[in-house]
Amino acid sequence: MNKNCLFKKGITIILFILFQNFNAQKITIINKSNGRIFCFQNNVKHEVTKKKELEINASSETIISDENKIILNLINFLEPKEHLKIEILNDGKYSFDGDKKKNYEYIYRGINENLQVTLKKYVELSQKGNLNSFINFSELVLINHLYKLNLKSVFDEKNDSNAQKNLKQALKYRWLGWFFLVGNTGEKSIFFRNAVNYYFSKYIKIDIESYSCNSIDDFLKYNILETLVKLNNKDITLPTYPIVKSTEYDSLNKYFPKSCQQAKLLESYSFNHNKKNPNYKLYKEILINDFGMNKDLIEKYSTNE
Secondary structure, X not given: OOHHHXXXXXXXXXXXHHHHHXXXXXXXXXXXXXXXXXXXXXXXXXXXXXXXXXXXXXOOEEEXXXXXXXXXXXXXXXXXXXXXXXXXXXXXXXXXXXXXXHHHHHHHOHHHOOHHHHHHHHHHHHHHOOHHHHHHHHHHHHHHHHHHOOOOOOOXXXXXXXXXXXXXXXXXXXXXXXXXXXXXXXXXXXXXXXXXXXXXXXXXXXHHHHOOOOOOOOHHHHHHHHHHHHHXXXXXXXXXXOOOOOOOOXXXXXOOOHHHHHHHHHHHHHHHHHOOOOOXXXXXXXXXXXXXXXXXXXXXXXXXX
C-alpha cells in the first residue's frame, strides 16, 4: 500500500471518529453528594469525585452507583446529538435535566406513582378470577402510561428510532412485569394461565426470538421469562440457548439468552450474599470469569436488597 493510500485511509478513519463523536448522545453525571460516585459502561469503571462531573457518550446501558450500592441503571432514550444531565445527591437521590428529561423522569419515577393502588387492584381482581375485568383494568393502566409518554402504543413502528424502541420496551416490560409478580395466583391457576396466554400472545410473542434482559439487573424481564418456562404451557413455544455456565439453574437457563442468564445469577449472588450463604462466592466467580462482569460492579449488588 503506497503512502497516498495510507494517508487517505487515515483521513477516512479520523473523519469517521469525528462524525461518530459529533452525533453521539452525551450524558453528564454531576456529583453533588458528599462521597464518590462511580459510572460503569461495558464493564469499565469511571470515578466521579465529590463536587466534580463526568461527560461520557451514552451507551446501551450506563450504571451509576455510590460507594456502596447501585443508584441508577440507565437505559438510553437519547437521539443523536442529545444530551442528558444527571445530578447525584446524597442518600441515593438524583434528578434529571436536559433532553428527554420527561421520559427519564417517568420511567424511573413517575411510572411508580399510585403503584400501590394499582397493585392492590391487580391482587383483588386476580383473586376474584375475573379475567376480562383484570385485562380491562391493566390495559387502562397501560393507556395512562402511554399518554404520559406521548406514545401511541408499545409496539415498534417502521420509522421508530432506537431511542423510541428502547423507551417502548422499557415501558412495556415494567408494565407487564408487575402483573407477572402480583397477578400470579399459582402455576395451576386457570385464571393465571389464561392471563399469561393473553399477555404472551399480544405483547411478548413478538419479542421472544430477540428477547433479552437489557439491564443486567432486569428482574422484571427475567421473572417474566422464568414464569413462562415454569408454566410449561403447550401453547407457548420458547427458543433455547447455550448455557454459558452449568449451575443448578440449567433447566431455566436453557431458555434464557445470555443477558438473562447473567441477570438470574446476579440476583442469586445478591440474595445469597445478603443471607450470608457462602454460595454467593460461586456466583461471583461465574459472573467474573464466564460473563466478564466487573468485580467492583458485582459487589455493588451485594448491598442492593
